Amino acid sequence: MADASMTLLNEVIRRPLDPGYAMVAERRRSQGDPPRSTPRRVVLLLTAVGLGLATTAATLALRAPEPSVLAARSLLEEQITERTAAVERLREENADRSREIAELQAAVLAAEDTELLERIAADSLVSGAVPVTGPGLRITIKDGPPRAPGDEALSRVQDQDLQILVNGLWAVGAEAIAVDGQRLTSTTAIRSAGSAILVDLVPLSGPYVVEAIGDTQKLHTGLARSSVGTYLSDLTVSWGIGVDISSQSELELPSAARPGLRSASVPLGVPLLGGATQGPVGTGTPTGTVTDEQQDPAGSGG
Numbered sequence: 001m002a003d004a005s006m007t008l009l010n011e012v013i014r015r016p017l018d019p020g021y022a023m024v025a026e027r028r029r030s031q032g033d034p035p036r037s038t039p040r041r042v043v044l045l046l047t048a049v050g051l052g053l054a055t056t057a058a059t060l061a062l063r064a065p066e067p068s069v070l071a072a073r074s075l076l077e078e079q080i081t082e083r084t085a086a087v088e089r090l091r092e093e094n095a096d097r098s099r100e101i102a103e104l105q106a107a108v109l110a111a112e113d114t115e116l117l118e119r120i121a122a123d124s125l126v127s128g129a130v131p132v133t134g135p136g137l138r139i140t141i142k143d144g145p146p147r148a149p150g151d152e153a154l155s156r157v158q159d160q161d162l163q164i165l166v167n168g169l170w171a172v173g174a175e176a177i178a179v180d181g182q183r184l185t186s187t188t189a190i191r192s193a194g195s196a197i198l199v200d201l202v203p204l205s206g207p208y209v210v211e212a213i214g215d216t217q218k219l220h221t222g223l224a225r226s227s228v229g230t231y232l233s234d235l236t237v238s239w240g241i242g243v244d245i246s247s248q249s250e251l252e253l254p255s256a257a258r259p260g261l262r263s264a265s266v267p268l269g270v271p272l273l274g275g276a277t278q279g280p281v282g283t284g285t286p287t288g289t290v291t292d293e294q295q296d297p298a299g300s301g302g
Contacts, residue, residue, distance in 0.1 A: 098255075102130070125176070128185040128256030132176045134213040136251045137220060139165065142207035144240030155239045157208055159192040164231055165210055166190065172222030174212040176253050180204045183256035200257065207242070216247045 109117035124130045141162070144155040162179060169177055177184045182199040189200060196203045212219060223229050223245070235241040 128176070128183045131253060131255045132213055133250060133252050134175070135216045135247075135249050136174070136211060136213040137169075137216060137223070138246050138248050138251065139210040139212075140207050140242070140244040140246075141165070141210070141235075142242040144236075144242060147240065151239075153195075155241065156195070157197070157206060157241060159190050159197045161235065161241075162197065162208060162210065163190050164228055168223060168226055168228030169210070169212045169214075169219065171228075172226060173218050174214045176213040178211050178253040180209055181254060183254055185256045188256070211248075211251050211253060213251050213253060220245070220247060 105120070106117060109120070121130075125132060141157050143157055146152045146155045166177055166179070166184060179190070179199050182188075182202055182204070184199070189198075191198055193203075197208070198204070232243045236243055
């Protein structure tokens with residue numbers, strides 16, 4: 001007796017042609033229709049291949065960019081390269097001029113007022129106007145892998161993470177801080193624009209490197225004992241964000257971008273070079289100086 005479980009296999013072996021196809025073939029033979037010839041099959045095959053090639057060629061032609069688009073893109077790339085080179089050149093020239101101004105300022109004040117020169121040097125360090133070198137901490141923060149679909153944003157470093165870290169470093173005694181080479185000052189803003197983090201409109205890319213100059217042991221201990229250390233640990237445990245803290249014997253932080261000076265005036269009563277003092281606001285003439293009109297009452301200049 002045949003096994004019922006083998007019925008399907010036996011049916012496939014005994015009747016390999018589907019009954020519907022067999023019925024159509026039998027009807028064609030009974031009606032006298034000639035079987036399809038080999039040339040006809042070849043024509044159908046060639047037609048199908050031709051249609052496929054035509055469709056592929058049309059698709060490639062539609063996806064290929066126009067020559068005008070390629071030319072515009074090439075021109076735009078050239079302009080970007082030229083403008084970038086020009087910006088770098090101007091930045092270098094600006095740095096050279098700033099160094100020259102600092103040297104001339106130091107030379108003048110060294111002969112006139114050494115105390116004022118020392119105060120300017122201390123203020124320049126605090127304001128980020130000069131580059132600094134010294135020991136400190138280097139903290140690297142990088143995005144973590146998403147724990148679940150849709151958690152990509154939560155596993156990325158946010159602007160508030162850098163804000164909390166930077167404020168914590170200032171609180172434990174950091175003397176100078178830079179994020180990805182961008183020096184921070186009292187007016188620096190760390191914020192986000194979409195998924196990008198900006199430091200004074202300069203976009204940063206991860207991993208983010210925060211460097212702080214100061215007493216290495218004090219910074220490390222203070223950060224670990226503060227709420228910022230707990231916050232960094234929570235970032236790692238909860239979202240897999242990588243945090244690496246290392247002590248550095250020497251760090252080099254660049255100077256901050258100089259703010260644009262639009263106007264300036266000497267406060268009333270502040271001594272000027274030569275013993276003169278600033279006169280009343282609005283006169284435009286320091287007290288104790290001699291104007292051209294005083295030298296020549298007639299104003300003829302003769």
